[in-house]
Amino acid sequence: MDWTALELSLRLGVFTVAVLLPVGIALGRVLAYRDFPGKSLAEAAVALPLVLPPTVFGYYLLVAFGAASPLGQFWQAAFGRPLVFTFEGLLLASIVFNLPFAIQPMQRGFEAIPPEVRAAAGCCGMSPWQALLKVELPLAWPGILTAMVLTFAHTLGEFGIVLMVGGSIPGETRTVAVAIYDRVQAFDDASANAMSALLLAISLAVIALTFAFSRRVGRRLG
Amino acid sequence: MAGLEVELRQEAPIPLDAAFACAPGEVLALVGPSGSGKTTILGAIAGTYRPREGRVAVNGDTWFDAGAGTFLPPHRRAVGMVFQTYALFPHMTASGNVMAALGHLPPGLRPGRAAELLARVHLAGLEQRRPAALSGGQQQRVALARALAREPAVLLLDEPFSAVDKATRLRLYREIAELRAELDMPVVLVTHDLDEAAMLADRLAVLHRGRTLQTGTPEEVVTRPASAEVARLIDQRNVFDGQVIGHDAVRAVTMLDWAGHRLEAAFNPAWSQGSAVSWIAPDGFVVLHRRDRPSRGEHENPVPGVIETVLAIGQTAHLTLRPDHDPRLPLHFSVPLHVARRNAVAPGVAATVSLLAEGIHLMPPAA
Numbered sequence: 384m385d386w387t388a389l390e391l392s393l394r395l396g397v398f399t400v401a402v403l404l405p406v407g408i409a410l411g412r413v414l415a416y417r418d419f420p421g422k423s424l425a426e427a428a429v430a431l432p433l434v435l436p437p438t439v440f441g442y443y444l445l446v447a448f449g450a451a452s453p454l455g456q457f458w459q460a461a462f463g464r465p466l467v468f469t470f471e472g473l474l475l476a477s478i479v480f481n482l483p484f485a486i487q488p489m490q491r492g493f494e495a496i497p498p499e500v501r502a503a504a505g506c507c508g509m510s511p512w513q514a515l516l517k518v519e520l521p522l523a524w525p526g527i528l529t530a531m532v533l534t535f536a537h538t539l540g541e542f543g544i545v546l547m548v549g550g551s552i553p554g555e556t557r558t559v560a561v562a563i564y565d566r567v568q569a570f571d572d573a574s575a576n577a578m579s580a581l582l583l584a585i586s587l588a589v590i591a592l593t594f595a596f597s598r599r600v601g602r603r604l605g
Numbered sequence: 606m607a608g609l610e611v612e613l614r615q616e617a618p619i620p621l622d623a624a625f626a627c628a629p630g631e632v633l634a635l636v637g638p639s640g641s642g643k644t645t646i647l648g649a650i651a652g653t654y655r656p657r658e659g660r661v662a663v664n665g666d667t668w669f670d671a672g673a674g675t676f677l678p679p680h681r682r683a684v685g686m687v688f689q690t691y692a693l694f695p696h697m698t699a700s701g702n703v704m705a706a707l708g709h710l711p712p713g714l715r716p717g718r719a720a721e722l723l724a725r726v727h728l729a730g731l732e733q734r735r736p737a738a739l740s741g742g743q744q745q746r747v748a749l750a751r752a753l754a755r756e757p758a759v760l761l762l763d764e765p766f767s768a769v770d771k772a773t774r775l776r777l778y779r780e781i782a783e784l785r786a787e788l789d790m791p792v793v794l795v796t797h798d799l800d801e802a803a804m805l806a807d808r809l810a811v812l813h814r815g816r817t818l819q820t821g822t823p824e825e826v827v828t829r830p831a832s833a834e835v836a837r838l839i840d841q842r843n844v845f846d847g848q849v850i851g852h853d854a855v856r857a858v859t860m861l862d863w864a865g866h867r868l869e870a871a872f873n874p875a876w877s878q879g880s881a882v883s884w885i886a887p888d889g890f891v892v893l894h895r896r897d898r899p900s901r902g903e904h905e906n907p908v909p910g911v912i913e914t915v916l917a918i919g920q921t922a923h924l925t926l927r928p929d930h931d932p933r934l935p936l937h938f939s940v941p942l943h944v945a946r947r948n949a950v951a952p953g954v955a956a957t958v959s960l961l962a963e964g965i966h967l968m969p970p971a972a
Contacts, residue, residue, distance in 0.1 A: 499690055507755065
């Protein structure tokens with residue numbers, strides 16, 4: 384059992400969720416309520432990670448993060464270390480490939496709030512910020528929670544992009560999914576088996592808990 | 606100026622050409638068919654919709670002035686709004702919903718004030734219920750209490766009675782009528798129901814495709830519509846074309862030709878001899894003659910014909926008469942059911958009605 388890999392996977396999941404929570408709320412809300420030129424294109428771009436092969440997506444990220452790219456050079460200059468094959472690079476990649484999992488459920492959550500209910504918040508004297516905190520977030524909460532869980536679970540499970548952008552450096556970029564692959568390659572079936580079972584159990588538990596929770600919320604709002 | 610002043614104009618996306626005022630304590634009903642822009646106009650007053658041109662001012666404060674670029678968002682306008690679907694916050698209790706509009710009070714005072722407001726709309730004891738656990742009428746009352754909580758300078762009611770059953774609606778009418786005495790702000794009521802408007806409002810503004818066609822008391826609008834279009838919009842069915850034959854100042858009548866039948870209308874010399882007009886005879890001014898005592902010509906504007914339909918609704922019989930001089934121009938009127946029975950009114954029988962001259966109202970010819 385590679386506990387370092389498990390710890391790294393969990394850390395990557397938590398960090399990804401932490402970054403995507405505010406980003407998803409902001410972008411999901413804009414996509415739900417605003418009309419702007421190029422909105423369809425923006426929605427398509429957000430959905431892209433769902434349809435592109437992880438190798439294609441990973442390859443482009445690798446190019447975008449590489450030492451020859453403006454982003455890679457900026458990162459090297461600012462932090463004194465490269466972006467590819469580091470935890471930071473992996474986190475950035477994880478944020479990008481999780482965009483659809485974070486934004487789409489949140490967008491649906493915001494869209495489900497009737498326009499009159501949002502108008503009522505303003506007519507009750509709430510500023511846009513108060514309306515967001517007191518009305519929109521509590522009502523979009525099931526969608527936001529689903530987004531967070533999907534993002535977390537998907538981060539634990541992602542393999543192709545992690546391998547492309549991060550490689551398999553113990554303690555830095557080797558996640559559980561990569562470690563399992565590594566163990567299988569080394570004919571260490573016992574370890575692969577244990578880690579696979581654990582990952583399966585964690586994922587199942589997290590998703591089951593979410594379903595139970597959103598059903599409770601649904602009943603409450605009936 | 607005290608009260609609400611509204612002036613809105615735009616060509617697209619929703620055509621608007623509306624102007625009206627509403628004094629403190631006055632109830633103004635915006636009436637018109639669905640799609641006539643009523644809800645859009647309320648949105649423009651509340652600040653949830655921004656029209657291209659126009660002005661909205663309340664008690665001298667400008668909320669919207671396209672020329673000056675002024676547009677206050679809803680939370681900066683002292684407005685109370687009851688939405689058609691109530692739009693209660695489903696995750697808050699009745700009390701929480703009302704407290705959500707009490708942001709101007711210190712937090713410690715809000716629960717007490719919310720309880721007071723809920724008691725005022727007869728919901729004492731239900732403060733801790735969520736909207737899902739309240740009936741439609743109760744939700745409607747919470748919405749009203751919430752709209753009043755902000756101590757609004759204008760109260761807006763968007764089809765507030767359309768989603769409740771009739772018994773609840775009648776009860777709510779009475780409660781609104783009672784509450785009115787205590788309200789000192791302008792109240793704008795949107796409805797497509799003319800009876801409701803006539804019952805609750807001091808004045809009506811008739812809207813069609815975003816235009817205010819006529820503003821006046823319910824009686825004025827119903828008996829003296831400004832045009833045939835208004836007459837049709839307020840469901841006035843006896844709208845006909847005619848021609849002014851002449852005036853008789855001595856007898857104070859204006860003579861009218863109605864498809865070859867001569868009628869006398871209230872004296873109105875503004876219409877020159879020979880001019881084409883539209884005219885109406887509102888229901889209350891069509892009088893059925895007793896069938897056992899045939900008219901000998903002493904009645905006002907007798908119109909003989911054949912009864913086509915008799916429809917009893919409650920204690921009222923709604924009748925249609927095909928006039929003998931032109932059966933293509935049916936007259937609609939109603940009489941108490943017992944009158945219809947006593948006169949043995951039935952489809953196919955001959956009957957005569959009088960069109961009372963004072964009720965015949967002339968309008969510009971329909972386009």
